[in-house]
Amino acid sequence: MMFFQRYRTVIVVTLLAVLCLVVISISIRHPGRTGVFRQIVLECAAPVEGLLGRPIHAAAKAWRRYLFLFGLEAEVGRLRRQNAILTRRLVQYQEGYLESRRLRKLLDLKEHDGYRGTTARVTGYVRSATARTLVIDRGSAHGIKPGQAVIVAEGVVGRVMEASWHAARVLLIVDESSNVDAVLQPSRVQGILQGRGGRGCQLKYVGKIAPVRAGDAVVTSGMADIFPKGLLLGVVREVERTTAMFQKIEVTPAADFSRLEEVLVLTGR
Amino acid sequence: MLFYLAAPFLAFCLVVFQQGFLNLFFFQQLSVEVSLLLAIYAGFRMDLARGAVLSVLMGFFVDCLTGSITGLYMTAYALVFLLSFTLSARVYVKQGTLVMTYVIVCTLLEGLLVVGLTALIHGVPLEGRLRVFVLQALVLGVLSPAVFPVFDRVRSFLEVDEPRPMP
Numbered sequence: 152m153m154f155f156q157r158y159r160t161v162i163v164v165t166l167l168a169v170l171c172l173v174v175i176s177i178s179i180r181h182p183g184r185t186g187v188f189r190q191i192v193l194e195c196a197a198p199v200e201g202l203l204g205r206p207i208h209a210a211a212k213a214w215r216r217y218l219f220l221f222g223l224e225a226e227v228g229r230l231r232r233q234n235a236i237l238t239r240r241l242v243q244y245q246e247g248y249l250e251s252r253r254l255r256k257l258l259d260l261k262e263h264d265g266y267r268g269t270t271a272r273v274t275g276y277v278r279s280a281t282a283r284t285l286v287i288d289r290g291s292a293h294g295i296k297p298g299q300a301v302i303v304a305e306g307v308v309g310r311v312m313e314a315s316w317h318a319a320r321v322l323l324i325v326d327e328s329s330n331v332d333a334v335l336q337p338s339r340v341q342g343i344l345q346g347r348g349g350r351g352c353q354l355k356y357v358g359k360i361a362p363v364r365a366g367d368a369v370v371t372s373g374m375a376d377i378f379p380k381g382l383l384l385g386v387v388r389e390v391e392r393t394t395a396m397f398q399k400i401e402v403t404p405a406a407d408f409s410r411l412e413e414v415l416v417l418t419g420r
Numbered sequence: 421m422l423f424y425l426a427a428p429f430l431a432f433c434l435v436v437f438q439q440g441f442l443n444l445f446f447f448q449q450l451s452v453e454v455s456l457l458l459a460i461y462a463g464f465r466m467d468l469a470r471g472a473v474l475s476v477l478m479g480f481f482v483d484c485l486t487g488s489i490t491g492l493y494m495t496a497y498a499l500v501f502l503l504s505f506t507l508s509a510r511v512y513v514k515q516g517t518l519v520m521t522y523v524i525v526c527t528l529l530e531g532l533l534v535v536g537l538t539a540l541i542h543g544v545p546l547e548g549r550l551r552v553f554v555l556q557a558l559v560l561g562v563l564s565p566a567v568f569p570v571f572d573r574v575r576s577f578l579e580v581d582e583p584r585p586m587p
Binding site: 159160163164166167168170171172173174175176177178179182186188189192193195196199 | 432435469472480481483485489490491494495498502541
């Protein structure tokens, strides 16, 4: 016992050195073999490590998620900007497509009637108490003259009132000062289509015995040499037979003036 | 006796905590070897047999959990413990900066030993790993003044049945 007390340090150090050397030697000699103690330690440590790692993993996940969301904000901003650009572009393309369709219709109309025409873009719509006119972006420089007919695929729009070099004013058929020679398509009864502002048009001077029904088409007669014959002016909306000499015929114009964007000005044959 | 019963369990818990929690806390980039601090502490404050047992156990557990050659860390820890034990007889380590410096030196020594032995056994040069040990040494050095008082408290709890010297 005294020996152990006296040489305690030496014994412990020697034991330590021997233990370490033996363990390392065994480990090097059998590198592929897992010792029993090592297996026990692994077996016990694995679930504990998993348990300890769970909150850290959760925190790391939350942090990554936070970083992801933080990045997502910038990403969302970028995508929104991109979306706005693409939407704008899409609208532009759609506009182009619709415009081409409208122009195609106008072109077909021009070819069909054998008239020379100039397409013009509507740049203004004047809707005052005294007048209902359009402003187009073509003028005398493009062959536009007062009195020329202005049409769209749906029907007659009006006629040119005045023209400058690069713009012209068009009097709509709904303007109260507008009078167009017209004919009821089914009965071939003639009359004068007069504008009535917001209420559309009225076909005047149609005798009370003339057969007129709601839904009848009203077309240009071609008599005043302003409008070609047979262009659709509108459709009879209402017929009122009174004791007067003529019938009161309300006509809905064929063209929708509030949605006009391009028109065809018939400049001659 | 309580110490010898509790030491394996506590050493195991400490190593598992250090491997499972602290390393993850540092995103697996840095190994914070609190067990090495304990080995150093054991060298300074514990008796030879207890310190040796504790160091060897911790070294073994670290070997098992890090997947290194069995006996590698065990040897390193034993050497660090013995070095600390030898120094404790000559130097009174209480001052914070001295503790920090000594811990840094010991950690670097452990790193050199581990890298050197691994390179020797596997024949793989591991110069790049030394950088990790430098960083680890700095972290452990900074931590040591805060960790040693905690070890003091645990030791006082475990040494309740220690036979006191006769007056």
